[in-house]
Amino acid sequence: MPQQRYYLAIDIGASSGRHVLGSVNENGVIELEEVHRFDNVQVRRRGHDCWDIDMIWENILIGLEKCREAGKIPETIGIDTWGVDFVLVDAQGRLVGDAVAYRDARTNDVAADVDAGIGLERLYRVTGIQRQAFNTVYQLAALSREHPEELEAADRFLMVPEYLNYLLTGNMVNEYTNATTTNLVNARTCTWDAFALEAAEAPARLFGEIAMPGTVVGGLAPEVQQRVGFDAQVVLPATHDTGSAFLAVPARDAQAVYLSSGTWSLLGVEHEGPITSDASRYQNFTNEGGYLKRFRFLKNIMGLWMIQSIRRELNGVSYVSGKGAQLKRAAKEIGFGELADAARAEQKLHPDAPVPHVNVNDDRFLAPASMIEEIKAACRETGQPVPSTVGELMCCVYESLTGCYADSINELSALTGRTYTSINIVGGGCQDTYLNELTARACGIPVFAGPIEGTSLGNLMVQMIGDGVFADLDEAREAIRRSFDVVEYQPE
Numbered sequence: 001m002p003q004q005r006y007y008l009a010i011d012i013g014a015s016s017g018r019h020v021l022g023s024v025n026e027n028g029v030i031e032l033e034e035v036h037r038f039d040n041v042q043v044r045r046r047g048h049d050c051w052d053i054d055m056i057w058e059n060i061l062i063g064l065e066k067c068r069e070a071g072k073i074p075e076t077i078g079i080d081t082w083g084v085d086f087v088l089v090d091a092q093g094r095l096v097g098d099a100v101a102y103r104d105a106r107t108n109d110v111a112a113d114v115d116a117g118i119g120l121e122r123l124y125r126v127t128g129i130q131r132q133a134f135n136t137v138y139q140l141a142a143l144s145r146e147h148p149e150e151l152e153a154a155d156r157f158l159m160v161p162e163y164l165n166y167l168l169t170g171n172m173v174n175e176y177t178n179a180t181t182t183n184l185v186n187a188r189t190c191t192w193d194a195f196a197l198e199a200a201e202a203p204a205r206l207f208g209e210i211a212m213p214g215t216v217v218g219g220l221a222p223e224v225q226q227r228v229g230f231d232a233q234v235v236l237p238a239t240h241d242t243g244s245a246f247l248a249v250p251a252r253d254a255q256a257v258y259l260s261s262g263t264w265s266l267l268g269v270e271h272e273g274p275i276t277s278d279a280s281r282y283q284n285f286t287n288e289g290g291y292l293k294r295f296r297f298l299k300n301i302m303g304l305w306m307i308q309s310i311r312r313e314l315n316g317v318s319y320v321s322g323k324g325a326q327l328k329r330a331a332k333e334i335g336f337g338e339l340a341d342a343a344r345a346e347q348k349l350h351p352d353a354p355v356p357h358v359n360v361n362d363d364r365f366l367a368p369a370s371m372i373e374e375i376k377a378a379c380r381e382t383g384q385p386v387p388s389t390v391g392e393l394m395c396c397v398y399e400s401l402t403g404c405y406a407d408s409i410n411e412l413s414a415l416t417g418r419t420y421t422s423i424n425i426v427g428g429g430c431q432d433t434y435l436n437e438l439t440a441r442a443c444g445i446p447v448f449a450g451p452i453e454g455t456s457l458g459n460l461m462v463q464m465i466g467d468g469v470f471a472d473l474d475e476a477r478e479a480i481r482r483s484f485d486v487v488e489y490q491p492e
Contacts, residue, residue: 007467008067008074008232009459010060012081012161013241014263015308016040017056019063020453021072022460024469030460030483032453035070036063042101042320049104049320049367051085051160053095057167064228073230076463077168078237079161080244080455082263083181083288084136087163088154088206089172097143097150099160102134103367106142114141118199121281127196128187128274128287129180130300133363136182137200144201157206161239168234169218174208175236177243180289185210187274187287187295213238213291213462235466237459238291242266244458245426246296247473248451250481255421257409258298259439260454261429263305265401267408268298275415283411284361291462291473297416299408302360304429306397309371311339314390339390340434343398346391356384357400398435402442409443423447426454430487440489451484 009020019036038059042049060079067074088096100106111133115123120131129135144151158166159178166172179185179192184200184207186193192207217234225231238244245260260266274287274295288296312318314334356379358365368374375396379386387393409420422445429435430449440447451457461476470476 004072005467005469006067006072006074007460007463008064008077009237009244009456009463010063010077010079010164011241011244011453011456011459012040012056012079013455014040014082017059018456019060019066020456020460021067021074022456022464024464024479028479028482030457030479032456033072035066035072038062042103044320045098048098048106049101051099051101053087053099053160053163057164060164060168061224061227064224064230068229074232075467076233076235078235078239078459078463079164079168080237080239080241080459081159081161081164081178083159083178083240083242084134084139086136086139086157086159086182088150089156089158089163089166090153091155093166093170096154097147099163100139100143102139105367106146107133107138110142110145111135111138114138114199118195121278123183123196123199124281125276126186126193127180127183128276128295129183130284130286131281132300134366137184137196140200140202151203151206154206156208157202159239165217165234165236168220168224170221171218172208173215173217173236174210175215175239176210176212176293177238177289177291178240179210180287181240185289187276190289190293211236212293213243214466216466235463237462240288241455242288242298243290243296244456244462245454246270247291247458247461247476248454248480249424249426250448250451250477250484250486251424253421255419257412257420257423259405259423259425261303261425261427261432261435262455263303263308265301265303265405265429266296266298267301267405268296268412269416269418269420271295271297271416277415280415283415285411285415297412299411301401301404301408302365303401304432306360306365306371306375306401307336307339307394309368310393310397311336313370313372336432339394340398340432342389342391343394344434346389346395349391354385355399356382356387356396357403358382358396360397360400360404398438399442402435402438405439406442406444409445421445425449426451428452430454433487436487436489440491444491446491447489448486449489450486451480
């Protein structure tokens, strides 16, 4: 019997990271095993909210050690993270400055200034990326104005997963899917765009050649091998987590909408080319790069962030360590299921009561001091009933979020000229049965929920295709369909 071959997805999101081992058994069924999980909490440094890169790196090593301890050595390793955020590295490979997080306020006053100077319409036509104040183009401009000496001292620009790959291998490689989230890549040439780099006030010398998912970065550096006890090849998956999640969607037909549901909700479709029309820009759709130079035509929606924030607040936990007032902890920790139950109970108790709606994509909800108070304020300012209980608050969030999903699908249909007949949800959010029910009801089409570990699976798919386990993406997706349960929700 041939020895079992393992592949490791290191999937790091904005709230947590996980090491997931993947393998395929003798029946062609994909098996997953989580070997390590850690919280990803931001820290305050030099007046900014930053990622704790040292903590993330240490946890990557701990997860690799756990693979060795379990006797399950991966053939290859792939890292994916959120998009947009970056680090600068000097000629000696040392960090220059901090890994500032996208929810930091440094771009608040810069974005509009940059837009006025460059012309937002032209930037969208070139890159196809939706305007969000935290986009890398604005982050770099903010850095240029606050710390120009850091750009001067830097030798390379690396996105977060690319820097982690560098720590693992000693090799610096920029990856396509994450690069596209920067608003700096030409959507048609798939290379860094000179006009966009000028808008970012960033020197072109910092940006290396862009490699595609499936590219081998290299083996583990000697010091890493010494620490973890083995060698393995580091491979580029779609290093942007949404790019990986889209790969794992077991779509039933071409009329399916994909929804990657996590801290952000990414709703859209795979498309053969970028759509950079004025109508697309007006609706704020984005053209992110995908596997094999496909395009993920989608909208970034605030997603579960609001629910996560409410839960943290009720439990007395701050999103950024060392920032904000000390919150009062609940007597008993409140889970996501309890929040959903509160909304369900409120709707059942008062089925005819008006439910206030807020714009979930309003920047006011990006990093408020109190998500609960911000939602109440938005309701108050628009003359709607102000939620006073947890159930009322959660009804507002759920109804607002699913209403945004429905509106976005209608916009998507108008922009592509296609009618969509189902929604395929992957990621942690697909476990929220109440959210799935409301989504089917709001959108008027069936919802297929699962698999849960969509991002890790997509990451593993690229590794397995590269190693010959699957011939191509179609074969990999067929394996996903037979390996994982998908739950169907019908609109009422």
